[in-house]
Structure formats: structure tokens, C-alpha cells
Amino acid sequence: MGTEENKAIDEAIIRRLIDGWAKAFRAKDIDGVMSNYAQDIVSFDLVPPLRYAGIDEYRKPWEETFPSFEGPIDYEVRDLHIATGDDVAFSHSLNRMSGTMKDEQKIDLWVRWTACFRKIDGKWLITHEQVSVPVDLESGKAVLDLKP
Amino acid sequence: MGTEENKAIDEAIIRRLIDGWAKAFRAKDIDGVMSNYAQDIVSFDLVPPLRYAGIDEYRKPWEETFPSFEGPIDYEVRDLHIATGDDVAFSHSLNRMSGTMKDEQKIDLWVRWTACFRKIDGKWLITHEQVSVPVDLESGKAVLDLKP
Numbered sequence: 668m669g670t671e672e673n674k675a676i677d678e679a680i681i682r683r684l685i686d687g688w689a690k691a692f693r694a695k696d697i698d699g700v701m702s703n704y705a706q707d708i709v710s711f712d713l714v715p716p717l718r719y720a721g722i723d724e725y726r727k728p729w730e731e732t733f734p735s736f737e738g739p740i741d742y743e744v745r746d747l748h749i750a751t752g753d754d755v756a757f758s759h760s761l762n763r764m765s766g767t768m769k770d771e772q773k774i775d776l777w778v779r780w781t782a783c784f785r786k787i788d789g790k791w792l793i794t795h796e797q798v799s800v801p802v803d804l805e806s807g808k809a810v811l812d813l814k815p
Numbered sequence: 816m817g818t819e820e821n822k823a824i825d826e827a828i829i830r831r832l833i834d835g836w837a838k839a840f841r842a843k844d845i846d847g848v849m850s851n852y853a854q855d856i857v858s859f860d861l862v863p864p865l866r867y868a869g870i871d872e873y874r875k876p877w878e879e880t881f882p883s884f885e886g887p888i889d890y891e892v893r894d895l896h897i898a899t900g901d902d903v904a905f906s907h908s909l910n911r912m913s914g915t916m917k918d919e920q921k922i923d924l925w926v927r928w929t930a931c932f933r934k935i936d937g938k939w940l941i942t943h944e945q946v947s948v949p950v951d952l953e954s955g956k957a958v959l960d961l962k963p
Binding site for chain 2: 709711712713714715716717718748750751752753754755756757759761777779781783785794795796797799800801802803804807808809810811813814815
């Protein structure tokens with residue numbers, strides 16, 4: 668197969684991975700989410716600390732977040748762009764997370780998501796990601812009400 | 816040349832690009848900074864909006880930030896990791912920005928930086944990046960005092 672054809676296949680595989688990741692997120696399926704990350708994942712997550720390193724450490728914020736929601740989480744991946752090389756790829760998108768917390772507080776938040784992939788032993792996995800909202804540096808507040 | 820040798824060269828080129836980018840940042844050289852970005856850059860920056868799209872739009876936050884500093888900006892790129900494919904690459908690092916603002920306020924801030932590259936007409940350029948600090952979702956505040 669030519670390089671272009673291989674790239675189209677790899678891009679389709681990554682798109683399916685992201686679909687599966689988002690489905691697992693909606694279902695609060697931690698194992699399903701984690702199965703998309705490499706053992707040595709480095710994550711710059713929405714919440715502190717600056718960096719999560721390794722799959723065991725990065726499991727913890729998921730174990731805290733999912734039970735804090737009452738019922739399923741609505742999760743949408745919008746404006747997804749994927750760039751695929753031979754064994755390195757990245758994606759970026761604007762993701763909307765909404766739902767009801769156990770304390771009945773409603774959440775409806777758009778975050779920026781960058782995911783970086785490597786093909787390891789023939790399988791694409793997320794080895795790095797960054798999730799964030801912008802910050803108003805004068806007030807020191809996160810800007811949580813932006814919409815695309 | 817073999818693939819591994821090519822990858823080593825590409826990684827060295829990207830490392831030099833990042834060095835040049837940081838040098839331009841320290842010197843408040845907007846053209847020097849912008850020369851590393853592709854025309855269709857999509858940036859998820861530290862400050863609002865959610866997304867900057869295109870080199871002209873993304874020039875504006877630099878034009879606002881640089882003059883707000885009194886003298887040069889100190890800029891350090893730490894824990895830099897680069898993954899290089901044939902024509903797609905990404906890097907992540909923790910970057911420290913410090914200096915004195917025109918209003919004499921001191922800034923000393925660690926941010927997370929993810930840069931995503933494509934080789935376009937033989938030249939590596941940043942086509943996407945994300946810069947952020949984590950957020951305390953309960954207080955709605957950006958967490959600006961974290962150190963690696």
C-alpha cells in the first residue's frame with residue numbers, strides 16, 4: 668500500500684480510538700478510558716498538578732471525577748483535527764463536558780483538548796495530552812463560560 | 816539514510832526550532848516567534864479566547880504581551896520531550912516565564928506547553944499548540960503558583 672493509503676487507514680484508526688475514548692467517558696468507564704493511554708502517558712490535565720506521569724498516577728483524577736457525577740456525563744468532541752505521520756500523530760478539538768454533579772450542581776464546560784499519539788507495537792496509543800481552559804491573568808480566574 | 820538517522824536529524828532540527836523560539840521570546844522578537852508557526856496555526860493559548868486560528872489572528876496576543884513587560888522576559892523550557900515521525904512531530908515541556916511588568920508587578924509562572932509540528936515543503940513548523948495552567952474547579956481559580 669502507498670504511504671497516502673496507510674495514512675488514511677491510520678487516521679481512521681485514530682478517529683475510532685477517539686470515538687471509543689469519548690464513549691467510555693460518557694459511560695464513566697475508567698478501564699475503557701485508560702485503555703487508550705500508553706503506560707508512560709504524560710498528561711497536562713485540566714486540574715492540578717502541573718503534570719501526571721504514568722498510567723497509575725493518571726488513573727487517579729478519573730477515579731475522582733467520574734463518581735462525582737450523578738448519572739452519565741454528556742461528552743462531545745467538536746472541530747476534531749487529526750494529523751497522522753508514520754508512527755507519530757496528534758489531534759486537537761474543542762470538547763464539551765456536561766452533566767449533573769452529586770451535589771446537584773450543573774456543569775457545562777468547553778475545554779481545549781490536544782492528544783498526541785505514538786504507534787507502539789503496531790497499536791496507536793495516547794502518550795501525551797493537554798486539557799485546559801483559558802485564564803484571565805488579571806483576575807487569576809479560569810474562564811469557564813466560553814463557547815466555540 | 817536510514818529512518819532512524821533521519822529521525823535523529825529531524826529531532827535535532829525541532830530542538831533547534833524550539834531553542835530559537837525561546838530566544839525570540841526572551842528578546843520580545845515577535846517576527847522571530849511567529850516565524851516558527853504555520854500560516855494555519857491553531858493555538859489554544861494561555862489567555863482567551865478558546866482558540867486562535869491563523870497566523871494573523873495569533874499575532875495579536877503576542878503584540879499585547881511583549882510590550883507589557885519592562886525589559887527582557889526570562890523564559891526557560893524544562894523537561895522537553897520530543898517525538899518525531901516522518902512529517903508529524905510533537906513536543907511537551909514545562910516552561911517558566913518570569914519578568915517585571917510595566918506596572919512593576921513581578922511575574923513568575925510555570926505553564927504547560929504542547930507544540931505540534933508538521934514538515935511543510937521540507938520545513939518543520941508548529942501547526943498547533945496548547946499553553947495552560949491547571950484550574951481549581953471548585954473556586955474557579957487558575958492555579959498560578961505550581962512548580963515542577
